[in-house]
Amino acid sequence: MAAQHGTIGAVERSLDVVDHLQEVGWTDLAEITAEFDCAKSTIHRHLETLERAEYVVREGNEYALSLKFLEHGELARVREPAYELAATKVEEVAAETNERAQFIVEEHGRGVYVHRATGEKAVDVNTHLGKRVPIHASAAGHAILSELPEEQVDAIVERHGLEPLTDRTITDRTALYEELDRVRERGYSINDQGFVDGLRAVGVPISDGDGGVLGGLSVAGPINRFRNERFERELPSLLLGVANELELRIAYN
Structure with missing residues:
Protein backbone atom coordinates (compact mmCIF):
# COMPACT_ATOMS: atom_id res chain seq x y z
CA MET A 1 0.00 0.00 0.00
CA ALA A 2 1.17 3.56 -0.63
CA ALA A 3 1.78 5.60 2.51
CA GLN A 4 -1.12 7.87 3.34
CA HIS A 5 -0.91 11.32 4.92
CA GLY A 6 -0.07 10.96 8.60
CA THR A 7 1.13 7.35 8.33
CA ILE A 8 4.58 5.73 8.41
CA GLY A 9 5.55 4.15 5.11
CA ALA A 10 8.00 1.63 6.58
CA VAL A 11 5.38 0.31 9.00
CA GLU A 12 2.85 0.02 6.18
CA ARG A 13 5.36 -1.94 4.09
CA SER A 14 6.01 -4.35 6.97
CA LEU A 15 2.28 -4.87 7.34
CA ASP A 16 2.03 -5.48 3.59
CA VAL A 17 4.63 -8.22 4.01
CA VAL A 18 2.65 -9.70 6.90
CA ASP A 19 -0.53 -9.71 4.81
CA HIS A 20 1.30 -11.36 1.93
CA LEU A 21 2.70 -14.09 4.18
CA GLN A 22 -0.79 -14.71 5.52
CA GLU A 23 -2.04 -15.17 1.97
CA VAL A 24 0.69 -17.42 0.59
CA GLY A 25 2.14 -19.25 3.61
CA TRP A 26 5.76 -20.36 3.43
CA THR A 27 7.67 -18.44 0.77
CA ASP A 28 11.11 -17.05 0.03
CA LEU A 29 12.66 -13.61 -0.31
CA ALA A 30 12.61 -13.63 -4.12
CA GLU A 31 8.87 -14.34 -4.26
CA ILE A 32 8.07 -11.64 -1.72
CA THR A 33 10.27 -9.10 -3.49
CA ALA A 34 8.55 -9.82 -6.79
CA GLU A 35 5.24 -8.92 -5.15
CA PHE A 36 6.39 -5.42 -4.15
CA ASP A 37 7.97 -2.54 -6.02
CA CYS A 38 11.13 -2.20 -3.94
CA ALA A 39 14.64 -3.61 -3.60
CA LYS A 40 15.33 -7.12 -2.33
CA SER A 41 17.54 -5.65 0.41
CA THR A 42 14.60 -3.55 1.65
CA ILE A 43 12.27 -6.55 1.89
CA HIS A 44 15.05 -8.51 3.60
CA ARG A 45 15.32 -5.82 6.30
CA HIS A 46 11.56 -5.95 6.88
CA LEU A 47 11.71 -9.73 7.23
CA GLU A 48 14.70 -9.58 9.56
CA THR A 49 12.94 -7.02 11.74
CA LEU A 50 9.76 -9.10 11.88
CA GLU A 51 11.76 -12.24 12.66
CA ARG A 52 13.68 -10.50 15.44
CA ALA A 53 10.38 -9.36 16.95
CA GLU A 54 9.13 -12.98 16.67
CA TYR A 55 6.33 -12.19 14.22
CA VAL A 56 7.96 -14.25 11.46
CA VAL A 57 9.71 -17.62 11.54
CA ARG A 58 12.34 -18.81 9.10
CA GLU A 59 13.31 -22.27 7.90
CA GLY A 60 16.20 -22.27 5.49
CA ASN A 61 15.40 -19.65 2.86
CA GLU A 62 11.66 -19.54 3.52
CA TYR A 63 9.56 -17.39 5.83
CA ALA A 64 6.11 -17.69 7.41
CA LEU A 65 4.04 -15.97 10.07
CA SER A 66 4.71 -17.04 13.64
CA LEU A 67 2.26 -18.16 16.30
CA LYS A 68 2.70 -14.81 18.04
CA PHE A 69 -0.26 -13.64 15.96
CA LEU A 70 -2.35 -16.35 17.62
CA GLU A 71 -1.64 -14.78 21.01
CA HIS A 72 -2.65 -11.33 19.77
CA GLY A 73 -5.79 -12.66 18.14
CA GLU A 74 -6.96 -14.54 21.21
CA LEU A 75 -6.38 -11.53 23.46
CA ALA A 76 -8.35 -9.35 21.04
CA ARG A 77 -11.18 -11.87 21.07
CA VAL A 78 -11.52 -12.08 24.86
Whole structure:
Protein backbone atom coordinates (compact mmCIF):
# COMPACT_ATOMS: atom_id res chain seq x y z
CA MET A 1 0.00 0.00 0.00
CA ALA A 2 1.17 3.56 -0.63
CA ALA A 3 1.78 5.60 2.51
CA GLN A 4 -1.12 7.87 3.34
CA HIS A 5 -0.91 11.32 4.92
CA GLY A 6 -0.07 10.96 8.60
CA THR A 7 1.13 7.35 8.33
CA ILE A 8 4.58 5.73 8.41
CA GLY A 9 5.55 4.15 5.11
CA ALA A 10 8.00 1.63 6.58
CA VAL A 11 5.38 0.31 9.00
CA GLU A 12 2.85 0.02 6.18
CA ARG A 13 5.36 -1.94 4.09
CA SER A 14 6.01 -4.35 6.97
CA LEU A 15 2.28 -4.87 7.34
CA ASP A 16 2.03 -5.48 3.59
CA VAL A 17 4.63 -8.22 4.01
CA VAL A 18 2.65 -9.70 6.90
CA ASP A 19 -0.53 -9.71 4.81
CA HIS A 20 1.30 -11.36 1.93
CA LEU A 21 2.70 -14.09 4.18
CA GLN A 22 -0.79 -14.71 5.52
CA GLU A 23 -2.04 -15.17 1.97
CA VAL A 24 0.69 -17.42 0.59
CA GLY A 25 2.14 -19.25 3.61
CA TRP A 26 5.76 -20.36 3.43
CA THR A 27 7.67 -18.44 0.77
CA ASP A 28 11.11 -17.05 0.03
CA LEU A 29 12.66 -13.61 -0.31
CA ALA A 30 12.61 -13.63 -4.12
CA GLU A 31 8.87 -14.34 -4.26
CA ILE A 32 8.07 -11.64 -1.72
CA THR A 33 10.27 -9.10 -3.49
CA ALA A 34 8.55 -9.82 -6.79
CA GLU A 35 5.24 -8.92 -5.15
CA PHE A 36 6.39 -5.42 -4.15
CA ASP A 37 7.97 -2.54 -6.02
CA CYS A 38 11.13 -2.20 -3.94
CA ALA A 39 14.64 -3.61 -3.60
CA LYS A 40 15.33 -7.12 -2.33
CA SER A 41 17.54 -5.65 0.41
CA THR A 42 14.60 -3.55 1.65
CA ILE A 43 12.27 -6.55 1.89
CA HIS A 44 15.05 -8.51 3.60
CA ARG A 45 15.32 -5.82 6.30
CA HIS A 46 11.56 -5.95 6.88
CA LEU A 47 11.71 -9.73 7.23
CA GLU A 48 14.70 -9.58 9.56
CA THR A 49 12.94 -7.02 11.74
CA LEU A 50 9.76 -9.10 11.88
CA GLU A 51 11.76 -12.24 12.66
CA ARG A 52 13.68 -10.50 15.44
CA ALA A 53 10.38 -9.36 16.95
CA GLU A 54 9.13 -12.98 16.67
CA TYR A 55 6.33 -12.19 14.22
CA VAL A 56 7.96 -14.25 11.46
CA VAL A 57 9.71 -17.62 11.54
CA ARG A 58 12.34 -18.81 9.10
CA GLU A 59 13.31 -22.27 7.90
CA GLY A 60 16.20 -22.27 5.49
CA ASN A 61 15.40 -19.65 2.86
CA GLU A 62 11.66 -19.54 3.52
CA TYR A 63 9.56 -17.39 5.83
CA ALA A 64 6.11 -17.69 7.41
CA LEU A 65 4.04 -15.97 10.07
CA SER A 66 4.71 -17.04 13.64
CA LEU A 67 2.26 -18.16 16.30
CA LYS A 68 2.70 -14.81 18.04
CA PHE A 69 -0.26 -13.64 15.96
CA LEU A 70 -2.35 -16.35 17.62
CA GLU A 71 -1.64 -14.78 21.01
CA HIS A 72 -2.65 -11.33 19.77
CA GLY A 73 -5.79 -12.66 18.14
CA GLU A 74 -6.96 -14.54 21.21
CA LEU A 75 -6.38 -11.53 23.46
CA ALA A 76 -8.35 -9.35 21.04
CA ARG A 77 -11.18 -11.87 21.07
CA VAL A 78 -11.52 -12.08 24.86
CA ARG A 79 -11.28 -8.34 25.49
CA GLU A 80 -15.08 -8.18 25.28
CA PRO A 81 -16.64 -10.52 27.90
CA ALA A 82 -19.90 -10.71 25.93
CA TYR A 83 -18.02 -12.45 23.11
CA GLU A 84 -17.54 -15.44 25.40
CA LEU A 85 -21.24 -15.47 26.25
CA ALA A 86 -21.95 -15.67 22.53
CA ALA A 87 -19.64 -18.68 22.19
CA THR A 88 -21.96 -20.85 24.28
CA LYS A 89 -24.95 -20.02 22.09
CA VAL A 90 -22.99 -20.68 18.90
CA GLU A 91 -22.20 -24.17 20.19
CA GLU A 92 -25.86 -24.73 21.12
CA VAL A 93 -27.15 -23.67 17.71
CA ALA A 94 -24.64 -25.89 15.89
CA ALA A 95 -25.55 -28.88 18.07
CA GLU A 96 -29.31 -28.37 17.74
CA THR A 97 -29.32 -27.82 13.97
CA ASN A 98 -26.38 -30.09 13.06
CA GLU A 99 -25.21 -27.23 10.83
CA ARG A 100 -22.51 -24.57 10.94
CA ALA A 101 -23.13 -21.67 13.33
CA GLN A 102 -21.03 -18.53 13.72
CA PHE A 103 -20.84 -15.22 15.52
CA ILE A 104 -19.27 -12.29 13.69
CA VAL A 105 -18.61 -8.69 14.62
CA GLU A 106 -18.02 -5.56 12.56
CA GLU A 107 -14.53 -4.11 12.62
CA HIS A 108 -13.22 -1.51 10.16
CA GLY A 109 -16.27 -2.17 8.00
CA ARG A 110 -15.58 -5.89 7.65
CA GLY A 111 -17.20 -8.92 9.24
CA VAL A 112 -14.82 -10.83 11.52
CA TYR A 113 -15.45 -14.41 12.66
CA VAL A 114 -15.13 -14.42 16.45
CA HIS A 115 -16.73 -17.81 17.17
CA ARG A 116 -17.81 -20.73 15.02
CA ALA A 117 -19.01 -24.27 15.64
CA THR A 118 -19.95 -27.16 13.39
CA GLY A 119 -22.70 -29.73 13.80
CA GLU A 120 -22.53 -33.29 12.52
CA LYS A 121 -23.81 -32.39 9.04
CA ALA A 122 -22.10 -29.00 8.73
CA VAL A 123 -20.57 -27.90 5.43
CA ASP A 124 -17.16 -26.28 5.86
CA VAL A 125 -16.60 -23.27 3.58
CA ASN A 126 -13.24 -22.10 4.98
CA THR A 127 -14.58 -19.62 7.52
CA HIS A 128 -11.86 -19.89 10.14
CA LEU A 129 -11.72 -17.81 13.30
CA GLY A 130 -10.44 -14.32 12.63
CA LYS A 131 -11.33 -14.42 8.96
CA ARG A 132 -12.43 -11.03 7.64
CA VAL A 133 -15.20 -11.05 5.04
CA PRO A 134 -17.31 -8.50 3.15
CA ILE A 135 -20.02 -7.67 5.66
CA HIS A 136 -22.65 -6.98 2.99
CA ALA A 137 -22.58 -10.54 1.65
CA SER A 138 -23.58 -12.66 4.66
CA ALA A 139 -26.66 -13.22 6.82
CA ALA A 140 -24.84 -12.24 10.01
CA GLY A 141 -23.45 -9.20 8.22
CA HIS A 142 -26.91 -8.06 7.13
CA ALA A 143 -28.13 -8.54 10.69
CA ILE A 144 -25.37 -6.26 11.96
CA LEU A 145 -25.84 -3.63 9.26
CA SER A 146 -29.57 -3.48 9.98
CA GLU A 147 -28.79 -2.19 13.48
CA LEU A 148 -26.14 0.37 12.54
CA PRO A 149 -26.91 4.06 11.92
CA GLU A 150 -27.48 4.81 8.25
CA GLU A 151 -24.45 7.09 8.09
CA GLN A 152 -22.24 4.26 9.35
CA VAL A 153 -23.61 1.87 6.72
CA ASP A 154 -22.98 4.57 4.10
CA ALA A 155 -19.39 4.91 5.29
CA ILE A 156 -18.82 1.15 5.10
CA VAL A 157 -20.20 0.97 1.56
CA GLU A 158 -18.11 3.97 0.50
CA ARG A 159 -14.96 2.42 1.94
CA HIS A 160 -15.32 -1.17 0.77
CA GLY A 161 -17.90 -1.12 -2.01
CA LEU A 162 -20.27 -4.02 -2.63
CA GLU A 163 -18.02 -6.75 -3.97
CA PRO A 164 -19.85 -9.67 -5.63
CA LEU A 165 -18.90 -13.03 -4.10
CA THR A 166 -21.49 -14.91 -6.17
CA ASP A 167 -24.02 -13.89 -8.81
CA ARG A 168 -26.57 -13.58 -5.98
CA THR A 169 -24.59 -11.14 -3.83
CA ILE A 170 -26.29 -7.78 -3.38
CA THR A 171 -24.13 -5.29 -5.27
CA ASP A 172 -26.54 -2.35 -5.57
CA ARG A 173 -26.71 0.17 -2.73
CA THR A 174 -30.46 0.72 -3.03
CA ALA A 175 -31.08 -3.02 -3.04
CA LEU A 176 -28.93 -3.40 0.06
CA TYR A 177 -30.84 -0.71 1.96
CA GLU A 178 -34.15 -2.29 0.94
CA GLU A 179 -32.93 -5.64 2.24
CA LEU A 180 -31.85 -4.07 5.53
CA ASP A 181 -35.35 -2.60 5.89
CA ARG A 182 -36.76 -6.11 5.51
CA VAL A 183 -34.34 -7.42 8.13
CA ARG A 184 -35.48 -4.76 10.60
CA GLU A 185 -39.12 -5.59 9.92
CA ARG A 186 -38.65 -9.36 10.35
CA GLY A 187 -36.06 -9.22 13.10
CA TYR A 188 -33.78 -11.63 11.23
CA SER A 189 -31.86 -11.85 7.96
CA ILE A 190 -31.79 -14.50 5.27
CA ASN A 191 -29.08 -15.12 2.71
CA ASP A 192 -29.76 -17.18 -0.39
CA GLN A 193 -26.37 -18.04 -1.89
CA GLY A 194 -25.06 -14.49 -1.65
CA PHE A 195 -21.94 -15.58 0.24
CA VAL A 196 -21.20 -19.01 -1.25
CA ASP A 197 -22.95 -20.76 -4.13
CA GLY A 198 -25.22 -23.50 -2.83
CA LEU A 199 -25.28 -22.12 0.73
CA ARG A 200 -28.14 -20.46 2.56
CA ALA A 201 -28.12 -18.83 5.98
CA VAL A 202 -30.30 -17.18 8.60
CA GLY A 203 -28.94 -14.52 10.96
CA VAL A 204 -29.97 -12.33 13.88
CA PRO A 205 -28.43 -9.20 15.38
CA ILE A 206 -27.22 -9.36 18.98
CA SER A 207 -27.59 -6.20 21.07
CA ASP A 208 -24.72 -5.09 23.29
CA GLY A 209 -27.07 -4.06 26.11
CA ASP A 210 -26.44 -0.35 25.62
CA GLY A 211 -28.53 0.28 22.54
CA GLY A 212 -25.87 -0.77 20.06
CA VAL A 213 -25.16 -3.98 18.19
CA LEU A 214 -22.55 -6.41 19.49
CA GLY A 215 -22.51 -8.70 16.47
CA GLY A 216 -24.50 -11.12 14.37
CA LEU A 217 -25.25 -14.80 15.00
CA SER A 218 -26.11 -17.03 12.06
CA VAL A 219 -26.54 -20.62 10.99
CA ALA A 220 -25.70 -21.79 7.48
CA GLY A 221 -26.18 -24.92 5.41
CA PRO A 222 -26.75 -26.32 1.92
CA ILE A 223 -29.90 -25.38 0.03
CA ASN A 224 -31.22 -28.95 0.07
CA ARG A 225 -31.54 -28.70 3.88
CA PHE A 226 -32.30 -24.98 4.10
CA ARG A 227 -35.67 -24.81 2.37
CA ASN A 228 -39.40 -24.69 2.93
CA GLU A 229 -40.60 -24.71 6.56
CA ARG A 230 -37.15 -25.15 8.06
CA PHE A 231 -35.60 -22.21 6.23
CA GLU A 232 -38.62 -19.92 6.40
CA ARG A 233 -39.86 -20.56 9.95
CA GLU A 234 -38.00 -23.08 12.11
CA LEU A 235 -34.49 -21.63 11.90
CA PRO A 236 -35.60 -17.97 12.21
CA SER A 237 -37.70 -18.89 15.26
CA LEU A 238 -34.79 -20.75 16.82
CA LEU A 239 -32.35 -17.89 16.30
CA LEU A 240 -34.75 -15.23 17.55
CA GLY A 241 -35.15 -17.22 20.76
CA VAL A 242 -31.40 -17.69 21.12
CA ALA A 243 -30.83 -13.97 20.52
CA ASN A 244 -33.34 -13.07 23.23
CA GLU A 245 -31.65 -15.38 25.75
CA LEU A 246 -28.18 -14.14 24.86
CA GLU A 247 -29.16 -10.48 25.08
CA LEU A 248 -30.65 -11.06 28.54
CA ARG A 249 -27.42 -12.70 29.69
CA ILE A 250 -25.38 -9.82 28.26
CA ALA A 251 -27.62 -7.21 29.90
CA TYR A 252 -27.46 -8.82 33.35
CA ASN A 253 -24.00 -10.33 33.26
